[in-house]
Amino acid sequence: MRKIAFQGESGAFSEEAALKLLGSVELLPCVSFDSMFEAVKSGECDGCIAPIENSLAGSVHANYDLLLQHDFYIIGEIFLRIVHNLIALPGVSFEQVRKVYSHPVALAQCRKFCREFRHLEQVSEYDTAGSVKMLRDQGLRDGAAIASIRAATVYGASVLRTEIEDNKENYTRFLLLSRDAKPQPSANKTSIVFSTRNEPGMLFRCLAAFALRDIDLTKLESRPLHGKPWEYFFYVDFIGNVEDPNCKNALRHLEEMTTFLRILGSYPSAETR
Amino acid sequence: MRKIAFQGESGAFSEEAALKLLGSVELLPCVSFDSMFEAVKSGECDGCIAPIENSLAGSVHANYDLLLQHDFYIIGEIFLRIVHNLIALPGVSFEQVRKVYSHPVALAQCRKFCREFRHLEQVSEYDTAGSVKMLRDQGLRDGAAIASIRAATVYGASVLRTEIEDNKENYTRFLLLSRDAKPQPSANKTSIVFSTRNEPGMLFRCLAAFALRDIDLTKLESRPLHGKPWEYFFYVDFIGNVEDPNCKNALRHLEEMTTFLRILGSYPSAETR
Numbered sequence: 001m002r003k004i005a006f007q008g009e010s011g012a013f014s015e016e017a018a019l020k021l022l023g024s025v026e027l028l029p030c031v032s033f034d035s036m037f038e039a040v041k042s043g044e045c046d047g048c049i050a051p052i053e054n055s056l057a058g059s060v061h062a063n064y065d066l067l068l069q070h071d072f073y074i075i076g077e078i079f080l081r082i083v084h085n086l087i088a089l090p091g092v093s094f095e096q097v098r099k100v101y102s103h104p105v106a107l108a109q110c111r112k113f114c115r116e117f118r119h120l121e122q123v124s125e126y127d128t129a130g131s132v133k134m135l136r137d138q139g140l141r142d143g144a145a146i147a148s149i150r151a152a153t154v155y156g157a158s159v160l161r162t163e164i165e166d167n168k169e170n171y172t173r174f175l176l177l178s179r180d181a182k183p184q185p186s187a188n189k190t191s192i193v194f195s196t197r198n199e200p201g202m203l204f205r206c207l208a209a210f211a212l213r214d215i216d217l218t219k220l221e222s223r224p225l226h227g228k229p230w231e232y233f234f235y236v237d238f239i240g241n242v243e244d245p246n247c248k249n250a251l252r253h254l255e256e257m258t259t260f261l262r263i264l265g266s267y268p269s270a271e272t273r
Numbered sequence: 274m275r276k277i278a279f280q281g282e283s284g285a286f287s288e289e290a291a292l293k294l295l296g297s298v299e300l301l302p303c304v305s306f307d308s309m310f311e312a313v314k315s316g317e318c319d320g321c322i323a324p325i326e327n328s329l330a331g332s333v334h335a336n337y338d339l340l341l342q343h344d345f346y347i348i349g350e351i352f353l354r355i356v357h358n359l360i361a362l363p364g365v366s367f368e369q370v371r372k373v374y375s376h377p378v379a380l381a382q383c384r385k386f387c388r389e390f391r392h393l394e395q396v397s398e399y400d401t402a403g404s405v406k407m408l409r410d411q412g413l414r415d416g417a418a419i420a421s422i423r424a425a426t427v428y429g430a431s432v433l434r435t436e437i438e439d440n441k442e443n444y445t446r447f448l449l450l451s452r453d454a455k456p457q458p459s460a461n462k463t464s465i466v467f468s469t470r471n472e473p474g475m476l477f478r479c480l481a482a483f484a485l486r487d488i489d490l491t492k493l494e495s496r497p498l499h500g501k502p503w504e505y506f507f508y509v510d511f512i513g514n515v516e517d518p519n520c521k522n523a524l525r526h527l528e529e530m531t532t533f534l535r536i537l538g539s540y541p542s543a544e545t546r
Contacts, residue, residue: 053497054497055497055499055502055503056497056499057497058334058496058497061331167499167500169499169500169501169502171502173503200487200488200489200490201484201487201489203480203490203493204477204480204481204483204484204490205484207476207477207480208477210474210477211473211474211477211478214473214474215473216473216474217473217476218503219495219503220476220493220495221495222492222493222494223331224326224327224328224329224330224331226328226329226440226442227440227442228442229328229442229444230328230446230491230492
C-alpha cells in the first residue's frame with residue numbers, strides 16, 4: 001500500500017491504527033468518512049483505515065453503510081486501545097484550564113473526570129486531534145483538549161493528565177480497506193453482508209449455515225434496507241478463510257436462503273498478528 | 274398516563290408520536306434523551322416516548338442503552354412517517370433563503386433537495402423543531418428550517434416546500450415507556466434483552482428457542498457489554514404476548530443459555546392498532 005486515507009486530523013486514533021498495522025506509509029487526513037472513501041474511489045489513495053466498532057460506543061454505522069456502497073475489500077484489521085489524555089499548550093497549567101474541547105464520544109467517555117472538575121466547560125468539536133490543532137492554531141491558553149498522546153506530540157502540546165477515560169476496556173477495531181483485492185494466504189477471518197426474504201425464522205436458518213459447521217461468528221450487525229422499512233442487511237464476521245472447504249460449504253448453504261450476499265473480505269485476524 | 278416526557282422542542286416528531294398514540298396528554302419537552310429518562314425516574318412524568326429506530330438511519334442506540342440502565346416498561350409502540358418540509362418565517366420567499374437549519378440526520382435525509390439548490394448553506398442544529406423556533410426567536414429572514422408541518426404550526430411559520438426528503442419510505446418507530454408496569458391484555462409483541470456466555474454457536478442456540486416454537490422475531494440488535502470487549506447484549510423483539518404458554522416456554526428455554534435476561538415489555542404492536 002502506497003497511500004492510505006484516514007478520517008480526522010494528523011494525530012487521530014485512525015492514523016495511529018494505520019501506522020501500527022502498516023508501519024511507515026503515506027497518509028492522507030480526510031474531514032469525513034465520505035471523503036475518505038472518495039479518496040480511495042478516485043485513486044488518490046490505494047486504501048483507507050475505517051473504525052468499525054468501539055468496545056464501549058458500539059458499531060460505527062456510517063462505515064458499515066459505506067462498505068456496502070463501495071466495492072472495496074477488507075484486507076486487514078487491528079484493535080487499538082483508546083487512551084484519553086488532557087492536553088494543553090506548553091506552559092499552560094491545569095489550574096489555567098477553563099474549557100475542554102473534544103469529540104462528543106471522547107467527552108462522554110471521560111464523564112467521571114468531567115464530573116470531578118465541574119468548573120471545566122465541555123465544548124464539542126468534530127475531532128479529538130483536531131481539538132489539539134485548534135488550541136495551537138488559535139493559541140488558546142484557557143483551554144485543553146481530550147486526545148491521544150500522539151496528537152500532543154504532533155502539535156507540540158503538553159499532556160496535563162493521562163488515562164482520564166472512565167473505562168480502561170476501551171478498544172476500537174479498525175478495518176484496512178483496499179480498492180483492489182489482494183490474495184491473503186494467512187487470512188483466518190471473513191466478513192460478509194447479506195439480506196434474506198422477510199420470513200419467520202430466516203435469520204435462524206441463515207446462522208445455521210455456520211453453526212452446523214462449527215464456524216464461530218464474532219459479530220452480527222443489522223442495518224436498515226433502504227426502501228423496505230424494517231427489513232435488514234446483516235453483516236457477519238466469522239472465523240475462517242473464505243477458501244476453506246468448510247467455509248465454502250457454509251457460504252453455499254447460506255446463499256440458498258439469501259436474496260443478496262457479498263463477501264467483503266477474508267483477512268488475518270488481529271488476534272493472530 | 275398523566276404527563277409524558279419527550280426529547281426535542283415543542284413541534285418535534287416525538288411530540289407528534291405521543292399525541293397520535295395517546296390522544297390529548299400533558300407533554301414535557303426535554304433537551305436530551307438522558308434528561309427525558311431522568312424526568313420519568315424523578316416522578317415528574319409518568320412515562321416518555323423514545324424513538325428507537327428509523328427505517329433509513331437505523332437504531333437509536335442511546336435509547337437502547339438507556340432502556341437497560343432504567344427499570345421502565347415498554348407499554349406501547351407507534352410508527353410515524355417522517356415528512357420533511359422547508360419552513361420559513363411568514364412572508365419569507367424561497368428566493369430569500371440562503372441558509373437551511375436542521376438536525377444533521379434531517380439534512381442528510383434531504384440530500385437531493387440540498388444538491389438541487391446548491392446555493393443554500395446547510396447548518397447543523399440540535400433539533401428539527403428547535404430550528405424553526407430559532408428562526409422565530411432570532412427573526413431570521415434569510416434562513417429556513419427542515420422540520421415537520423406541526424413545527425410550522427406551533428411557531429406560526431410558513432411551509433415553502435413539502436416532502437423534500439429523498440426517500441418516502443421514512444418511518445420512525447417510537448416506544449412508549451412507563452415507570453410502572455401496566456397489565457396489557459391486548460399485548461401481542463414483546464421486547465427482551467439478554468447476554469450469553471461467549472461460546473461458539475450461542476446466539477444460534479438462543480434464537481432456536483424462538484424458531485423451534487415458530488415465534489417470529491421482528492428485530493435483533495446488539496450493543497456492547499461494557500467491560501467485556503466484543504461481548505454483547507442482544508435486544509430481541511418477537512410477536513407474542515409474554516403470558517402465552519408458547520412464549521413462556523421459549524423464554525424458559527432461552528434462560529437456560531443466558532447469563533442475563535430481562536423482559537422489557539409486552540405491548541400491543543403498532544400494526545394491530
